[in-house]
Amino acid sequence: MSKEKTLIIGGGQAACQTATSLKNKKYDGEIKIFCSENYLPYQRPPLSKKFLMGELDKERLFFKPEKFYTENQIAINLNSYVQRIDIENKEIFLKDNKKENYDNLVIATGTIPRQIDVDKKISDKVFYLRSIEDVLQIRGKIKESNKVTIIGGGYIGLEVAAIINKLGLQVTIVEMASRILERVTSETISSFYTKIHKQAGVEVLTNTSVEGLEKNNKGVEVITSNGVIVSDFVIVGIGVLPCDTLALESGIDAKNGIIVDEFCRTSNDYIFSAGDCTMHPNIFYNKNIRLESVHNAIEQGKTVAASIMGENISYNQIPWFWSDQYETKLQIAGLLDNYDDIVVRGDTKNQSFAVFYTKENRITASDCVNRPAEHMMSRKLISEKILIDKDRLSDETIPIKEVAN
Template sequence: MTRIVIIGGGHAAAQAVTSLRQKKFDGEVTLITDEGMIPYQRPPLSKMYLSGEITADRLPILRDSAYEGMGVDVKLNTRATQVDKKAKTVSLNNGETVPYDKLVLATGGRARKLTCEGSDLAGIHYVRTIADTDKLKPEFEAAQNILVIGGGYIGLEAAAVARKFGKTVTVLEAEDRILQRVVAPEVSAFYTQIHTEEGAQILTNQMVTSIEGTDRVSAVHTKDGSRFECDLIIAGIGLIANSEIAEEAGLETHPAGICINEFCQTSDEDIYAVGDVAWFEHSLYQRNMRIESVQNAVDQAKTAILHILGEEKPYAELPWFWSDQYGLKLQIAGLSEGYDKLVVRGAPSERSAAFFYMKEGKIIAVDCVGRIAEFMQSKKLIPAGISVDRAVLEDDSKPFKEIAAELLA
């Protein structure tokens, strides 16, 4: 094995290169991305990069020198159009064909687009790539009345930035509550309160049916007959996995992504898939899933490269996530689906609390706001599967590090 090809431009692609370098791989490495920048961080796009707190030069995960030092052939603004798994080649949109011994698909996903009437008008923006945010920025600065469609992380983070700049902000969420897919009703209520206190309007059960405007958006209509005027729309309504190239190559896929095993191998032993595009069974939760997080992208890339280089270490990492809104850091460890009890530690009214998701007396996930100790220690407690008494978690007078040490002893 002398040639490894990586397709992607995010955290998974950068980690694949890093892992190869750390393992002293001395073969040929080619990285292909259809973007104009070397692999970069996406989380800041809806926060610090949108607000102008950081500039584009702060986004790359590795510097150019890292790729040069590894001897990586980086192909920017280049799209992989076809994978021939029999010939073991990748065809590019510039007519070039790149051979591989092992191929890593870190193709990520793309923003789900609105499809209602008027969804092709100017003034509608999505936040997935740096090009998206660069296009949004000048209009964002000029706009005063911003409407956010979607009460997920992207939408709420963008709403928080808009309020920071004094914009009028309305968030329309189609479901009963914001963050419905990922947090408990109590956490949804907490963030609804935070946004309300900061001056944003959160409206739920608002399904957008059409967008009004001549050449540019001027208002949004919803299913209940409401009309909301705006001069800019930011939509965060989900992610679609970029799995088409795998499907066309004859690899096993699922509507949610590319199917992989515990070593991140696809149905072809020489092709791996990692990050936002990968559909897999998580050993800790015993169910199939696709995880959109930096942690998952990084750890799956590590697993894939280890396996490529002959080390078998099954992927079994605890998922974790974060979000920054109004100076508050939300840190989530684990997946809460299936919980039977919620235990709150701290004071949500004071914007400092940990929300523990319990199942049969054990912690399966935690949402922490301004609670780093609870977050860090829960990353140890959750995989350990230790039963915990509710009163122990609720006792905020005792440092959580001490509680965790006793439980893990």
């Protein structure tokens, strides 16, 4: 009898975790990964941090060396874009129309950056940051430039601004909203990060939309609602879109992400999905969400492996994420959309404090700047829905472990 076969589309965090977890669980079927990129699965967070800075070698980005895949009989097919899934016949089709059948299929296709419309003659001055290739190009450009404009004041834009500023270039951030990070955090955190970027010499323009990009003899003119900024090049960081078209066109339910249940199973019984591309239920917030975070990709990869093994262990995680800018590590736990009060522990004038978002005396989310203990504790307090005493929470003389009511 032929062995069971699991195919994994995508070669990022979620794909690598799924394959690794299957092996850890002694899955004895065949495992094949198909990834459109030409690198072994690698971590993306350093791309906008140490790798952009030039402080980390490319090889250090890979989750596993090549021999891990060979030794574990995980067939890894790079430069292999999957174009179509035939869910009736349980087959996938590659670029060259080669096909491969499956028993289980995992879609871990991640996201792609949202693009802006630009004229072809200027496209060599406009960059996005998602892959190793993107960073290699940007690093080359940094060497020959003095001034960069970053469109978008989200986490990636801000991390990139901090690194390029450290590398000695003049940086301007252009943000359409009234404050940076508006979509993802509170005024308190936005003000803190605006301040540290400005102190470092970065220009932060809010309430400013980009109306066009024009080539000039030095580089590019960024035409904004508040005037023209002349730059050598532009980096765009205005969010991402889930890669769910492949699923959708194959008849799998998707809407702002591939829809999965708590076992990461899609609308098709033999197809699972994990990572940034999923729209999944979160039991702590009682709604479907899409996350762009390493933790989610890892945990969903584990959930998929468990489901394939018939273990049915449901995914139930408090979202968390981090961002490194200058000397600060921001750790974010929970979702921000559900709070009626904010409690600050520590002084936001220092680079070490924690902001807790509470609802009816329970923490629903937190932003901790250089405060790992508070971050870890808040994940516990959120997941266990523990009643807290807000006065104790804001009082630094009381250990964070003793803030429960």
